[in-house]
Amino acid sequence: MTNRSSAACSIPVLALLVCAAAKPSFAQVELEVLPAQGNVFMIVGPGGNSTVQIGNEAVVVVDTQPTAASNGLLAAIAKLSSKPIRFVINTSVDLEHTGGNEAVSRAGTYVRLIDTFDPRGSRSDAAIIAHVNVLDRMSSPTGTQATTAAGAWPSDTYFTEEWELFVNGEALQLIHVPAAHTDGDTMVFFRRSDVIATGDLYNTSRYPRFDAEKGGSVAGVLEGLNRILDLAIPGENQEGGTVVIPGHGRLSDETEVANYRDMLTIVRDRVAAMIAAGMTLEQVQRAKPTSDYDGVYDEPNGWTAAMFVAAVYRDLAGGRR
Amino acid sequence: MLAALLGLAALGAAQAQHDLTGHWSQRFHEDLPERGAGPEIGDYTGLPINDAARLRADSWDAAKWTMPERQCEPHPADYGPRGPAALRIGSTVDPISQDVVSWDITVMWMLPHRTIYMDGRPHPSANAQHSWQGFSTGVWEGDMLKVTTTHLKEGWVRRNGLPRSDKATLVEYFLRNEDYLTLVTVVMDPVYLTEPLVRTSDWVLDTGLQLSPFSCIPAIEIERPRGTVPHHLPGTNSFLEEYSQRHGIPLKAARGGAQTMYPEFALELRRLIEGGAR
Numbered sequence: 001m002t003n004r005s006s007a008a009c010s011i012p013v014l015a016l017l018v019c020a021a022a023k024p025s026f027a028q029v030e031l032e033v034l035p036a037q038g039n040v041f042m043i044v045g046p047g048g049n050s051t052v053q054i055g056n057e058a059v060v061v062v063d064t065q066p067t068a069a070s071n072g073l074l075a076a077i078a079k080l081s082s083k084p085i086r087f088v089i090n091t092s093v094d095l096e097h098t099g100g101n102e103a104v105s106r107a108g109t110y111v112r113l114i115d116t117f118d119p120r121g122s123r124s125d126a127a128i129i130a131h132v133n134v135l136d137r138m139s140s141p142t143g144t145q146a147t148t149a150a151g152a153w154p155s156d157t158y159f160t161e162e163w164e165l166f167v168n169g170e171a172l173q174l175i176h177v178p179a180a181h182t183d184g185d186t187m188v189f190f191r192r193s194d195v196i197a198t199g200d201l202y203n204t205s206r207y208p209r210f211d212a213e214k215g216g217s218v219a220g221v222l223e224g225l226n227r228i229l230d231l232a233i234p235g236e237n238q239e240g241g242t243v244v245i246p247g248h249g250r251l252s253d254e255t256e257v258a259n260y261r262d263m264l265t266i267v268r269d270r271v272a273a274m275i276a277a278g279m280t281l282e283q284v285q286r287a288k289p290t291s292d293y294d295g296v297y298d299e300p301n302g303w304t305a306a307m308f309v310a311a312v313y314r315d316l317a318g319g320r321r
Numbered sequence: 322m323l324a325a326l327l328g329l330a331a332l333g334a335a336q337a338q339h340d341l342t343g344h345w346s347q348r349f350h351e352d353l354p355e356r357g358a359g360p361e362i363g364d365y366t367g368l369p370i371n372d373a374a375r376l377r378a379d380s381w382d383a384a385k386w387t388m389p390e391r392q393c394e395p396h397p398a399d400y401g402p403r404g405p406a407a408l409r410i411g412s413t414v415d416p417i418s419q420d421v422v423s424w425d426i427t428v429m430w431m432l433p434h435r436t437i438y439m440d441g442r443p444h445p446s447a448n449a450q451h452s453w454q455g456f457s458t459g460v461w462e463g464d465m466l467k468v469t470t471t472h473l474k475e476g477w478v479r480r481n482g483l484p485r486s487d488k489a490t491l492v493e494y495f496l497r498n499e500d501y502l503t504l505v506t507v508v509m510d511p512v513y514l515t516e517p518l519v520r521t522s523d524w525v526l527d528t529g530l531q532l533s534p535f536s537c538i539p540a541i542e543i544e545r546p547r548g549t550v551p552h553h554l555p556g557t558n559s560f561l562e563e564y565s566q567r568h569g570i571p572l573k574a575a576r577g578g579a580q581t582m583y584p585e586f587a588l589e590l591r592r593l594i595e596g597g598a599r
Contacts, residue, residue: 034448044448226548229390237431237537238393239452251450256487258390259475265550266380273554289555292376295512296486 031069031076036251037243038193039168043076045069047096048248051197052077053190055168058086061104061126062188062197063097063247070100074107084109087167089174090130090154091199091247092182093137093214101128102151129163130154131176133184137214177201177224181208181247183215185224189231196228197245202257204249207290207297207308208264210315218268218315225261229254263293271312281313339461341424341495344531345408345502345524352520356403360481363561365577366570374483374513375576379558381482384543384551393537395431397476398454399491399508402522405430408502409532424459424466432535437468444471451487466495478508478518486512500526516579562599571598 032044036051043050046069051062059081065073077085085108090098108126135154139146163174170192177185181200188197200209201224210216232242232254244252270289279287290298290305298305349356355364365378385391396404407429413422424437437457444456455473459466470491478485489510496503502524507517565575571593580586 032446032448034446042448222548234390234393236393237395237433237453238390238539243450250448253450254390255394255474256451258388261548262550262552265548266552269552270554292373292380295373296488 031072033076033079034251036193036195036245038190038195039170040190040193040195040197040243040245041080042245042251043073045073047099048200048203049197049245051188051195051245052080053168053170053172053193054081054083055170056083057168058083059108060087060089060165060167060172061085062089063091063199064088064100064104066096067099067103070103073100074104085126086110087165088126088128089186089188090128090134090184091186091188091197091201093130093134093184094182094200095148097199097247098134098138098148098152101153102149105151105155127156128152128154129156129158129165129174131184131186132157132159133182133215137182137184175227177227178220179215179217180220180224181210181216185220187224187228193243194233194241195243195245196231198224198228198247200247201225202228202244202246202252202260204246204252204256204260205297206248206299206303207293207305208260209303209308210311212311212315218264218312222261222264222268225257225264228257229261232257263297267293267309268312268316271309272316275313275317281310281317284313285309339464339466339497340412341410341466341497341502342412343410344527344529345410346527346530347405347407347429348523348525351522352403355479360479361564361567362481362558363564363575364479364481365483366574367581368478368483368577369514369516369518369579369582370478370483370577371513371515374478376555377484377513378479378482379555379561380552382551382553387542388551389539389541392539392542393431395433395453396428397473397485398433398435398457398470399473399485399489399506400476400478400480401428401430401433401454402504402506403520404428406522407527407530407532408524409530427532429532431537432532437466444469455491462494464496468493468495478510478514484513486510488512489514502526516582565599569594573598 034042036042039053039055041052043052045065047065050065050073053060059077061077064070085104088101088105105125105128110124110126135157138148138153158174161176165172170190173189173191175187175189177187185199185201187199187201201221208221210218210221228244232244234254235241238255240253242254244257246252267290271284274284274287274289285306290309294305365375409427411425413425415422421439423439426435433454435454435457437459439459442458444458449472451472451474453474455470457468457470459468473487473489473491475487476485477483485508489508492507494505504522505519507519508514509517562572565572571590573593574581574590
């Protein structure tokens, strides 16, 4: 084990969480903070992982947990730094990663990104940065009714392949992976700390989840995983080096991303071969093409192996059933 | 005075059994074919594996080791003693109490380094990083050092694709008998094993032994389309039955499983062979 991941370094935080119900209720939830590397920390919550970068300027928060966990997230961040939260970055539109946007942003402080034009008007809270497709889906996915309150929407978006920030003496690359988990995915590369926050492109505890209705695809997730492998450089004996913070699950390095990429590639190839052989979705599911990985990635009460196989099948087979 | 000296001598002798430090030269006689040239494809005999492990191994392609992400992988803690594994064992000692805080082990093949903490520290969070050597803590049980290791990266129980998951726990017993060291490893894997896998390895104290320097830098060995992962689709691996056919071992035995570990399986094996089973 490396020192950075030792139990002695983890910081438990007991926090009161405000539930999202109309009549607020309170629950105690412990959010775990683990040092990732350099200036970057991973905070484990009910919505998966948030990433926090600290320094002498400000706090950067990648993904904000579900709404109900935002107070807990803020309490955990407060244990790490007294600097203002200046940037919130969303890796996708998912509520478990954006639910706390409004609360975390309001707890922070605005910093002007563009000197000549400020599209956010009089907002004084922290910037929320995401790919433009995240804003589109949060603000008016049907063209008429927004699914989330305006305060949670990204205030600063990008539509190119990458966006760059320089915060706390560190270069941050925001890298868009098209049509992967969704059509608005961003992974964040903290170049000096050598940490990549992947969002749900990569998980250690469940199969990849890609939502065709939100523009996701198997090919996109695989491209995202291969991109992570391009960026990550391991230390001696394929260990350490670049630290990878998954959307869900534990801190990782390149080897474990390669394991995940291999699994998804193999399952994709198996399902594709079954489709080519004329098998229906039901037949493919009965054949259990993931059975050698289910003990690691199947979530019986969540994103099950059968659901994952169905998603792969539909993605590869198009409209065929 | 004499009684006191004898008492001190006895104490010294007892403590010697608790000192693992030194260079240890490996004895390779157990399971030599598997540990030397390496196992054959499709040889799953004598391992308590389940169907998930079989499918992983059936899909495995040795070309995996040509991938840049795989070229520098060392053996994990549970398999390391099976490979070329001369050992250098040192210790870190508390300067005041002189208690051993940790045993520090370096293995010859690729020089992976293990630390076995003896100071009672807890194992890390489930969300902490895993590693090839995992996180190990030890306690003495009589003259045996019992070591418990968690946080292992996914590894292998045999070098032909049979996997060991990252959910496995490794329990080991180091037994020193004068100049001989025996290590009993017990792998418990809820994903790929139906029963604990128990193996032993042996070393002899060797004061002249030195570990050779080593470094690994991956390189592109074969140009492939981006994202290519070598593997066999189910039902397409033509090598799987070669082991069974070459050695005249019925496939039921070659496919392994807990029943093939036990002496009673010899009777079943005879029945299979006499019955002309493939």
